[in-house]
Amino acid sequence: MTHELHIKSLSTLEELQEVQQLETLVWGMDSIPTHQTLTAVKNGGLVIGGYLDEQLVGFQYSFPGFKDGKVFLCSHLLAIHPEHQKKGYGRLLKLAQKEEALKKGYDLICWTYDPLESVNANLNIGKLKAVCRTYMEDCYGKLEGSLNEGLSTDRFMVEWTINQDLQADANLPSEAAQLVTVEKDEQGFPVITEYRLDTYADIIAIPIPTEIQKMKKENLSLAIDWRSKTREIFKYLFAQGYAVVGIERIKEDNIQHYILQKQK
Template sequence: MKKGITIKQITQLDEVKQVQHIEQLVWQMNPIPFHQVYTAVNNGGILIGAYDGDEIIGFLYSFPGYKEGNVYLCSHMLGIHPDYRKNGLGTKMKKLQKDIALQMGYKLIVWTFDPLESANAFLNLHKLGGIGRIYIENHYGVMDDALNSDLPTDRFLVEWWIDSKHVADLRDKSKKTDFPTNVIEYTDKGFPIIADSFNPVTDATVPVPIQFQKMKKEDLQLAIDWRYKTRRWIQQLIADGYAAVDLTQYPEEKINLYRFERVSMLLL
């Protein structure tokens, strides 16, 4: 029974240990050693917990990163108990992460996500204002957990420029990308298929299936086909100077559409 949800930054060792329970529940694998997480949060990292009363129901873990003379925050894990999903907890934790990161002097937060997990894309791009202009093939290699097995672990690298005009203004949410009705078909099970004639450059869009995990369980070959087609389309747009900036949802058509804009036009 929900007693009242609270979200706060975690800094104490006993609270860090509590996170391991929800981490193991969400990913069904061994959690990060608590002493590593505790060290990170005391050296520039940020750990956020969501609670129902005294029970931890979600967490968001990030640690400092460094490349080419620039310091940024690596947002490594966001996990929410299955009974508390789809109620905005992820967005609330990310916004608290942003506020704390700005206070600490960070300007950029980065993380990765599977481009075919469009619920994550909707949060990362549409709600938060992140952008995707780096696509990494098979980033983690072979993984055997339930979410990643049987497919290359391709990832978008999200750049969240938390002090930018792009994030402050976000984008006009009334802008809706046209659905590509001329190239969509469906299998006997109702899964979408995109014709080989689809050209992402025409409208700077890339479609992805809504129920990708269900597709993977019931039609693995189709899921593999989606992986390689979307990889090719996204890499083509990135090579042409575009970045993914939004995701439009079409639940009735069982498709979501990434929208891309030229990086030179973004106010980062």
């Protein structure tokens, strides 16, 4: 039997204490104090919870941001209980966040995520149609928890314009320029064997592995190699005016591609 996810905005101390417990379970590090989340909710922020049979199984936390004279919603944490991941609940929470943000007068939501986390990439870029033009090197320094262990905390900063309907995939050329050569090692993991940065193409495909957490556990040096090489590639391309605008998944090769387009 399939149970429908019930989503609502959270504001009471008791609800936010539940959020704390789920945050610790999912992220494996100290949770945000309730006095912070409670203050954010009372001052333009949001905490949205997803429930199954009255049990909190997911949440999203965001607070107001301000940059270059513009107010936006800074989306800080999204967590789904390990037993309920990969069921589409993250997308449902983000769409609920969008609706609540629009009610509060926001038209832009921004957040960061690890560009090598393919599931997050598929949600943020593939499904929500956010775009990225900013690479943040070692954004948070060293973080506790297994999800962040072993790699520098590099992040994409994505921008999600919410005062318009989600757009279908852009009509991009069928063949994007390939700057990176990938082969498989004896463990079946993808390895970058060669790459170049010079290009005049309007559309570029850049691969990432689909199982970075597994790679970290079984071949940390390879995961670090992916981090350092993709960091150089993305920072260079963003500086040249490209933006990440889409995702192309090729699961059988244990990779997926970010699609970058030259911005006019």
